[in-house]
Amino acid sequence: MSEPTENQMEQCDIVLPRQGLxxxxxxxxxxxxxxxxxxxxxxxxxxxxxxQKDAEIKVKESQEAEDSLNASA
Structure with missing residues:
Protein backbone atom coordinates (compact mmCIF):
# COMPACT_ATOMS: atom_id res chain seq x y z
CA MET A 1 0.00 0.00 0.00
CA SER A 2 1.12 3.50 -0.65
CA GLU A 3 1.35 6.14 2.04
CA PRO A 4 -1.41 8.79 1.96
CA THR A 5 -0.31 12.13 0.60
CA GLU A 6 -1.55 15.58 1.51
CA ASN A 7 -4.31 15.54 -1.09
CA GLN A 8 -5.53 12.04 -0.29
CA MET A 9 -7.68 11.32 2.73
CA GLU A 10 -7.66 7.93 4.31
CA GLN A 11 -11.15 6.47 4.37
CA CYS A 12 -12.40 3.94 6.84
CA ASP A 13 -15.73 2.23 7.25
CA ILE A 14 -17.84 3.06 10.28
CA VAL A 15 -18.55 -0.05 12.30
CA LEU A 16 -21.57 0.05 14.60
CA PRO A 17 -22.32 -2.74 17.05
CA ARG A 18 -25.32 -4.90 16.23
CA GLN A 19 -26.00 -5.73 19.86
CA GLY A 20 -25.54 -3.84 23.11
CA LEU A 21 -24.95 -0.16 23.64
CA GLN A 52 2.91 53.79 60.44
CA LYS A 53 6.20 55.13 59.12
CA ASP A 54 4.73 58.63 58.77
CA ALA A 55 3.41 58.45 62.34
CA GLU A 56 6.84 57.39 63.64
CA ILE A 57 8.49 60.30 61.83
CA LYS A 58 6.01 62.76 63.35
CA VAL A 59 6.62 61.34 66.84
CA LYS A 60 10.40 61.70 66.41
CA GLU A 61 10.01 65.27 65.14
CA SER A 62 7.82 66.22 68.09
CA GLN A 63 10.29 64.63 70.54
CA GLU A 64 13.20 66.51 68.93
CA ALA A 65 11.24 69.77 69.09
CA GLU A 66 10.42 69.14 72.74
CA ASP A 67 14.06 68.29 73.53
CA SER A 68 15.29 71.45 71.83
CA LEU A 69 12.78 73.57 73.82
CA ASN A 70 13.87 71.92 77.09
CA ALA A 71 17.57 72.40 76.26
CA SER A 72 17.18 76.11 75.49
CA ALA A 73 15.23 76.82 78.66
Missing part, protein backbone atom coordinates in the same frame (compact mmCIF):
# COMPACT_ATOMS: atom_id res chain seq x y z
CA UNK A 22 -22.42 2.18 22.14
CA UNK A 23 -20.52 4.27 24.71
CA UNK A 24 -18.35 7.29 24.20
CA UNK A 25 -16.36 8.65 27.09
CA UNK A 26 -14.89 12.13 27.18
CA UNK A 27 -11.56 12.42 28.91
CA UNK A 28 -10.87 15.75 30.57
CA UNK A 29 -7.43 17.11 29.95
CA UNK A 30 -5.68 19.75 32.01
CA UNK A 31 -4.89 23.01 30.28
CA UNK A 32 -1.79 24.64 31.69
CA UNK A 33 -1.86 28.41 31.76
CA UNK A 34 0.76 31.03 32.36
CA UNK A 35 1.54 31.35 36.08
CA UNK A 36 0.10 34.44 37.74
CA UNK A 37 2.46 36.47 39.86
CA UNK A 38 1.00 37.80 43.06
CA UNK A 39 2.59 40.63 45.03
CA UNK A 40 4.39 39.77 48.23
CA UNK A 41 2.61 42.63 49.99
CA UNK A 42 -0.93 43.70 49.38
CA UNK A 43 -1.77 47.31 48.55
CA UNK A 44 -3.55 47.66 51.89
CA UNK A 45 -0.52 46.40 53.81
CA UNK A 46 1.74 48.84 51.97
CA UNK A 47 -0.63 51.73 52.85
CA UNK A 48 -0.67 50.68 56.52
CA UNK A 49 3.13 50.49 56.63
CA UNK A 50 3.41 53.94 55.04
CA UNK A 51 0.95 55.38 57.59
Missing amino acids: LYQTDALNYILCKPKLIPLKSVTLEKLEKM
Whole structure:
Protein backbone atom coordinates (compact mmCIF):
# COMPACT_ATOMS: atom_id res chain seq x y z
CA MET A 1 0.00 0.00 0.00
CA SER A 2 1.12 3.50 -0.65
CA GLU A 3 1.35 6.14 2.04
CA PRO A 4 -1.41 8.79 1.96
CA THR A 5 -0.31 12.13 0.60
CA GLU A 6 -1.55 15.58 1.51
CA ASN A 7 -4.31 15.54 -1.09
CA GLN A 8 -5.53 12.04 -0.29
CA MET A 9 -7.68 11.32 2.73
CA GLU A 10 -7.66 7.93 4.31
CA GLN A 11 -11.15 6.47 4.37
CA CYS A 12 -12.40 3.94 6.84
CA ASP A 13 -15.73 2.23 7.25
CA ILE A 14 -17.84 3.06 10.28
CA VAL A 15 -18.55 -0.05 12.30
CA LEU A 16 -21.57 0.05 14.60
CA PRO A 17 -22.32 -2.74 17.05
CA ARG A 18 -25.32 -4.90 16.23
CA GLN A 19 -26.00 -5.73 19.86
CA GLY A 20 -25.54 -3.84 23.11
CA LEU A 21 -24.95 -0.16 23.64
CA LEU A 22 -22.42 2.18 22.14
CA TYR A 23 -20.52 4.27 24.71
CA GLN A 24 -18.35 7.29 24.20
CA THR A 25 -16.36 8.65 27.09
CA ASP A 26 -14.89 12.13 27.18
CA ALA A 27 -11.56 12.42 28.91
CA LEU A 28 -10.87 15.75 30.57
CA ASN A 29 -7.43 17.11 29.95
CA TYR A 30 -5.68 19.75 32.01
CA ILE A 31 -4.89 23.01 30.28
CA LEU A 32 -1.79 24.64 31.69
CA CYS A 33 -1.86 28.41 31.76
CA LYS A 34 0.76 31.03 32.36
CA PRO A 35 1.54 31.35 36.08
CA LYS A 36 0.10 34.44 37.74
CA LEU A 37 2.46 36.47 39.86
CA ILE A 38 1.00 37.80 43.06
CA PRO A 39 2.59 40.63 45.03
CA LEU A 40 4.39 39.77 48.23
CA LYS A 41 2.61 42.63 49.99
CA SER A 42 -0.93 43.70 49.38
CA VAL A 43 -1.77 47.31 48.55
CA THR A 44 -3.55 47.66 51.89
CA LEU A 45 -0.52 46.40 53.81
CA GLU A 46 1.74 48.84 51.97
CA LYS A 47 -0.63 51.73 52.85
CA LEU A 48 -0.67 50.68 56.52
CA GLU A 49 3.13 50.49 56.63
CA LYS A 50 3.41 53.94 55.04
CA MET A 51 0.95 55.38 57.59
CA GLN A 52 2.91 53.79 60.44
CA LYS A 53 6.20 55.13 59.12
CA ASP A 54 4.73 58.63 58.77
CA ALA A 55 3.41 58.45 62.34
CA GLU A 56 6.84 57.39 63.64
CA ILE A 57 8.49 60.30 61.83
CA LYS A 58 6.01 62.76 63.35
CA VAL A 59 6.62 61.34 66.84
CA LYS A 60 10.40 61.70 66.41
CA GLU A 61 10.01 65.27 65.14
CA SER A 62 7.82 66.22 68.09
CA GLN A 63 10.29 64.63 70.54
CA GLU A 64 13.20 66.51 68.93
CA ALA A 65 11.24 69.77 69.09
CA GLU A 66 10.42 69.14 72.74
CA ASP A 67 14.06 68.29 73.53
CA SER A 68 15.29 71.45 71.83
CA LEU A 69 12.78 73.57 73.82
CA ASN A 70 13.87 71.92 77.09
CA ALA A 71 17.57 72.40 76.26
CA SER A 72 17.18 76.11 75.49
CA ALA A 73 15.23 76.82 78.66
